[in-house]
Amino acid sequence: MRQGAGAASKQRAISMDVGGTFTKVALVDSGGNIVRRWQEPSEHDIASSEVPGFVVRLVRGVLKESSLTASELVGVCVGIPGVIDRRTQTIISCPNLTNWEGMALGQLVEQALGLPTCLEKDANEAALGERWLGAGRGVDDLVCFTLGTGIGTGIIVNGELYRGSTGGAGEIGHIIVDKDGPACSCGNPGCLESFASARAIVGFARDAIEKGSASVLLEVAGGDLDAITTETVFHAARSGDPVAMRITADAIEYLGVSIASVVNVFNPAMIILGGGMAQAGEQILVPVREIVRKRARRLLADHVEIVLARLGNDAGLIGGAYLVFRTQGVAVQE
Numbered sequence: 001m002r003q004g005a006g007a008a009s010k011q012r013a014i015s016m017d018v019g020g021t022f023t024k025v026a027l028v029d030s031g032g033n034i035v036r037r038w039q040e041p042s043e044h045d046i047a048s049s050e051v052p053g054f055v056v057r058l059v060r061g062v063l064k065e066s067s068l069t070a071s072e073l074v075g076v077c078v079g080i081p082g083v084i085d086r087r088t089q090t091i092i093s094c095p096n097l098t099n100w101e102g103m104a105l106g107q108l109v110e111q112a113l114g115l116p117t118c119l120e121k122d123a124n125e126a127a128l129g130e131r132w133l134g135a136g137r138g139v140d141d142l143v144c145f146t147l148g149t150g151i152g153t154g155i156i157v158n159g160e161l162y163r164g165s166t167g168g169a170g171e172i173g174h175i176i177v178d179k180d181g182p183a184c185s186c187g188n189p190g191c192l193e194s195f196a197s198a199r200a201i202v203g204f205a206r207d208a209i210e211k212g213s214a215s216v217l218l219e220v221a222g223g224d225l226d227a228i229t230t231e232t233v234f235h236a237a238r239s240g241d242p243v244a245m246r247i248t249a250d251a252i253e254y255l256g257v258s259i260a261s262v263v264n265v266f267n268p269a270m271i272i273l274g275g276g277m278a279q280a281g282e283q284i285l286v287p288v289r290e291i292v293r294k295r296a297r298r299l300l301a302d303h304v305e306i307v308l309a310r311l312g313n314d315a316g317l318i319g320g321a322y323l324v325f326r327t328q329g330v331a332v333q334e
């Protein structure tokens with residue numbers, strides 16, 4: 001096995017995944033192993049000026065608990081569920097953590113820690129992680145979907161992350177699939193996310209029950225409307241519940257035709273489906289494959305593999321560390 005460049009042991013980076021609810025932090029080695037991990041509630045209520053301090057405190061905590069000094073670390077990557085301007089390392093939009101918006105977080109954390117720090121969209125990190133050690137190993141052209149509360153995507157072209165001119169590429173969740181459709185979290189009507197994200201699916205299920213549709217959905221959720229999740233809806237669909245079957249079929253169809261469009265634009269060798277919703281597995285995979293086969297251009301459809309992600313919730317943390325190693329010239333173990 002190859003080791004990190006010039007080191008007897010593997011080199012290490014800290015990767016942070018800032019979610020709407022929790023911030024996960026991991027110490028990752030250049031072999032892609034998560035050596036240690038931590039989790040803390042994300043800070044929604046602190047002033048914007050305190051956000052860099054929150055990140056710095058977490059990193060220092062990890063170093064202390066791991067008995068490491070900053071100089072023993074290659075760098076830090078902070079993964080954000082939002083849009084980042086790569087030119088200024090600034091968070092432009094982060095709907096789940098609005099107090100983090102406008103922060104030139106990369107530079108501020110780098111200055112405070114004296115360590116190379118990168119800021120990256122979480123879905124881009126997931127794509128890098130899956131390509132490094134997950135489903136996309138050795139695949140140079142792929143698009144990785146993170147199907148969660150929203151729909152995030154990372155695009156890899158010629159073995160490199162495709163970022164576009166400002167770093168904002170890959171907003172496939174905001175492809176407009178119905179010009180007059182329901183409002184999306186971005187403010188636009190009719191984005192893919194407003195039809196096929198977990199938030200949308202759960203919303204459709206609650207609406208159907210409130211309108212009095214005959215369904216086992218409420219029963220599956222233990223009688224609590226607020227306890228309905230995508231898992232509940234997919235479970236009810238598997239058991240033959242017509243309301244849940246219609247909701248999941250619609251969501252999968254919007255997802256499938258959007259993936260067909262993505263296949264037509266990028267001609268990827270692989271589409272990876274990850275995120276919480278992808279846990280429905282074959283229930284999503286089989287119909288999506290079928291829709292793409294029918295709706296994408298034939299040559300392109302014939303040469304794209306559509307698969308499930310392999311790294312689960314760790315894809316982003318592993319991909320963030322990969323980015324640190326690559327940026328800093330550390331040879332990673334492929």
Ligand SMILES: [Zn+2]
Pocket residue numbers: 173174184185186187188191193
């Ligand atoms: Zn949108």
